[in-house]
Amino acid sequence: MATSGVVAEITVGLSSCGIAAGARDVYESFQQKLKGRGIDVELKRTGCVGMCYREPLVDVAVPGLGKTTYGGVTTEYVERIIEEHVVGGKPIEEWLVHLEGRELPDDAYLAPQERIVLRNAGSIDPESIDDYVDTGGYDALATVLKSMSPDEVISVIKDSGLRGRGGAGFPTGVKWGLASQQPGDMKYVIVNADEGDPGAFMDRSILEGDPHSVLEGLVIAAYAIGASEGYFYVRAEYPLAIKRLEIAIADATERGFLGSDILGSGFGFKVKIKEGAGAFVCGEETALIASIEGQRGMPKLRPPYPAAKGLWGKPTNINNVETYANIAWIILNGAEAYASYGTETSKGTKVFALAGKIVRGGLVEVPMGIRLRDIIFDIGGGVPEGRTFKAVQLGGPSGGCIPEEFIDILVDYESVTKTGAIMGSGGMVVMDDSTCMVDIARFFLNFTQDESCGKCTFCRVGTKRMLEILERICAGEGQEGDIELLEELGEKIVSSSLCGLGQSAPNPVLTTIKYFRDEYEAHIQEKRCPALACKALLTYEVVAENCIGCTLCTKACPVGAVSGEKKEVHTIDNDLCTGCDACRQVCKFDAITVR
Amino acid sequence: MEKAAVQAETTKEYLAIVDEIARKYADAPGSVIPVLQQTQARIGYLPMGVIERIGHSLGVPPSRVYGVASFYSQFRFNPVGKYIVKICHGTACHVQGAGAITAAICDELGVHDGGTTEDGMFTVDSVSCIGCCSLAPVIMIADDTFGRLTPAEARKIVREYGK
Numbered sequence: 001m002a003t004s005g006v007v008a009e010i011t012v013g014l015s016s017c018g019i020a021a022g023a024r025d026v027y028e029s030f031q032q033k034l035k036g037r038g039i040d041v042e043l044k045r046t047g048c049v050g051m052c053y054r055e056p057l058v059d060v061a062v063p064g065l066g067k068t069t070y071g072g073v074t075t076e077y078v079e080r081i082i083e084e085h086v087v088g089g090k091p092i093e094e095w096l097v098h099l100e101g102r103e104l105p106d107d108a109y110l111a112p113q114e115r116i117v118l119r120n121a122g123s124i125d126p127e128s129i130d131d132y133v134d135t136g137g138y139d140a141l142a143t144v145l146k147s148m149s150p151d152e153v154i155s156v157i158k159d160s161g162l163r164g165r166g167g168a169g170f171p172t173g174v175k176w177g178l179a180s181q182q183p184g185d186m187k188y189v190i191v192n193a194d195e196g197d198p199g200a201f202m203d204r205s206i207l208e209g210d211p212h213s214v215l216e217g218l219v220i221a222a223y224a225i226g227a228s229e230g231y232f233y234v235r236a237e238y239p240l241a242i243k244r245l246e247i248a249i250a251d252a253t254e255r256g257f258l259g260s261d262i263l264g265s266g267f268g269f270k271v272k273i274k275e276g277a278g279a280f281v282c283g284e285e286t287a288l289i290a291s292i293e294g295q296r297g298m299p300k301l302r303p304p305y306p307a308a309k310g311l312w313g314k315p316t317n318i319n320n321v322e323t324y325a326n327i328a329w330i331i332l333n334g335a336e337a338y339a340s341y342g343t344e345t346s347k348g349t350k351v352f353a354l355a356g357k358i359v360r361g362g363l364v365e366v367p368m369g370i371r372l373r374d375i376i377f378d379i380g381g382g383v384p385e386g387r388t389f390k391a392v393q394l395g396g397p398s399g400g401c402i403p404e405e406f407i408d409i410l411v412d413y414e415s416v417t418k419t420g421a422i423m424g425s426g427g428m429v430v431m432d433d434s435t436c437m438v439d440i441a442r443f444f445l446n447f448t449q450d451e452s453c454g455k456c457t458f459c460r461v462g463t464k465r466m467l468e469i470l471e472r473i474c475a476g477e478g479q480e481g482d483i484e485l486l487e488e489l490g491e492k493i494v495s496s497s498l499c500g501l502g503q504s505a506p507n508p509v510l511t512t513i514k515y516f517r518d519e520y521e522a523h524i525q526e527k528r529c530p531a532l533a534c535k536a537l538l539t540y541e542v543v544a545e546n547c548i549g550c551t552l553c554t555k556a557c558p559v560g561a562v563s564g565e566k567k568e569v570h571t572i573d574n575d576l577c578t579g580c581d582a583c584r585q586v587c588k589f590d591a592i593t594v595r
Numbered sequence: 596m597e598k599a600a601v602q603a604e605t606t607k608e609y610l611a612i613v614d615e616i617a618r619k620y621a622d623a624p625g626s627v628i629p630v631l632q633q634t635q636a637r638i639g640y641l642p643m644g645v646i647e648r649i650g651h652s653l654g655v656p657p658s659r660v661y662g663v664a665s666f667y668s669q670f671r672f673n674p675v676g677k678y679i680v681k682i683c684h685g686t687a688c689h690v691q692g693a694g695a696i697t698a699a700i701c702d703e704l705g706v707h708d709g710g711t712t713e714d715g716m717f718t719v720d721s722v723s724c725i726g727c728c729s730l731a732p733v734i735m736i737a738d739d740t741f742g743r744l745t746p747a748e749a750r751k752i753v754r755e756y757g758k
Contacts, residue, residue: 052729
């Protein structure tokens with residue numbers, strides 16, 4: 001038993017979401033249990049493959065058995081995986097997510113994906129430069145430095161049709177071209193990793209799972225525009241991404257992929273990490289630059305664009321994480337290969353973060369032009385059983401809610417914009433019949449008014465006024481004319497704000513009014529929340545015929561709103577009730593209803 | 596009297612920390628934010644005396660240093676608890692009941708959102724998205740992230756840390 005001589009690989013997904021689900025304990029448990037067993041197993045770590053709903057994920061590769069993935073692994077699985085699968089050679093059926101050569105339900109998640117940005121995520125060790133190099137990493141950089149002029153690089157990126165993945169969708173090659181044409185010997189390139197849209201987490205996952213792919217894209221961009229220094233501007237809330245980037249930069253410098261004479265080409269480039277300090281508006285490029293310069297992150301009027309006058313007044317190119325992660329692939333595979341994915345105006349693939357009321361949530365990378373329905377229902381598995389799909393929020397606080405009637409649109413920049421939402425960075429938060437659209441609008445306005453930098457009056461004061469109206473509506477104090485007032489304020493804020501934050505802040509309100517006006521009206525006119533989400537509008541009642549007087553609910557109520565003697569029908573005082581739902585949750589006899 | 600002496604000692608210690616950090620950045624433009632970040636990482640918050648010292652050390656008016664610090668949500672001007680309980684209020688967490696998690700944790704610890712417990716153990720802080728949307732609702736304590744929470748589980752987790 002001690003030396004079965006099996007050569008196997010066990011890989012644990014150690015990204016932030018995996019770790020949050022318990023992956024680190026699993027990894028340590030494997031370490032412990034494998035120690036001194038005398039079986040030849042290599043224990044590895046990797047980033048996130050994107051199947052967040054099945055975390056923690058463990059891959060087991062035993063020669064002759066095909067690659068196997070287990071999902072929802074806890075430390076209790078560890079012993080059995082070693083004994084039955086690694087030693088015994090028999091995969092454990094009930095925990096399988098993926099088994100080479102076998103069809104399993106979770107295949108629906110990965111099979112329709114086309115992975116360019118996520119090409120290495122979940123398969124390589126993000127802290128090993130060797131792993132990255134073994135997959136062809138830094139080959140694109142070598143090709144560029146050896147055999148391409150900066151203009152040739154730019155024209156490949158132009159031909160690929162790649163557009164900025166941070167939200168606005170500006171053609172990347174054109175952006176590079178503008179910065180490269182600027183005179184001057186000091187230029188900068190910046191990675192915008194200030195992923196602030198709540199509901200989007202692809203940039204974090206890319207940096208945690210494959211940091212070298214972003215770094216390689218950045219060095220290529222630097223060469224193309226003639227920059228000698230670069231910055232990663234990363235949210236401080238992403239400590240693991242920062243740690244893995246630091247390792248990647250140190251290793252790349254040691255190997256000569258960064259430094260004063262990269263791969264003997266004479267081209268020199270160095271890069272630093274700047275940690276953001278918590279300001280959503282710093283995702284806007286002029287605000288981001290101000291922040292790197294040590295100032296308050298307030299946007300400036302453009303032009304001049306950063307391409308002409310950016311960091312420290314020098315020509316600067318800024319792209320987001322996902323954009324850079326595409327570059328090396330495009331160089332190696334050609335502009336045509338990239339442009340073969342997608343639609344006429346939106347080329348390539350896009351990573352989406354699926355979250356909210358969805359069965360299979362996580363990261364997916366799909367060709368542009370796929371139907372929205374395919375992402376949410378085929379890949380994501382739709383809403384949980386017993387609920388009905390209501391809308392999907394696309395584009396974060398700058399975006400909007402797309403209702404069911406548009407579920408068959410093709411996902412590209414133009415089609416999404418037509419609905420009133422925006423592509424944004426690709427966050428998709430799915431909502432079902434238990435989500436109140438007025439509450440969602442209030443949620444986003446609360447966010448944007450909090451994050452408004454205060455420079456433009458309409459954004460600073462207007463969002464606050466809109467928020468007050470929405471809070472009133474959710475509290476059951478809505479008045480006739482509130483909807484019209486919201487619309488008017490929204491339009492004024494859009495037209496009178498300097499930057500993208502203000503120009504798009506009213507979108508979540510305007511789109512929910514457009515598609516879910518009846519919900520607003522129910523709140524205002526009937527003082528009723530159809531989704532049963534706005535607590536102030538809920539009425540709790542005891543169903544007399546079901547109540548046996550067990551007193552569980554009286555004990556559960558934190559405010560003493562439920563009363564009644566043992567074995568007698570209880571009553572609820574709705575004036576005291578805070579709508580916490582505790583009574584309904586503890587009742588075993590369906591004796592409490594809410595409406 | 597004794598209390599004042601302790602305070603003076605603490606202030607001296609804080610200023611020494613600022614000097615040590617600022618020295619590394621003497622000539623670096625754009626160093627205000629990294630110096631603020633590292634100082635807060637050591638002291639836990641940014642008292643006014645510390646803000647002034649940073650300004651003098653970097654040759655930047657203290658009013659500007661304060662202007663920068665107060666712009667970004669990361670910086671705090673009051674002492675915080677040993678553990679900061681960050682409750683994610685991103686979209687996914689909101690939809691999945693972050694409000695109920697906040698209520699449970701505040702109730703368990705007997706503080707308001709943003710407040711610090713009397714024993715100095717916990718500060719409750721509602722934050723924007725921490726990027727673990729698929730595991731919503733999520734909280735973060737120190738560097739540990741906990742996902743797929745119910746209010747009861749959230750209470751249990753803070754109780755464990757309080758031990």
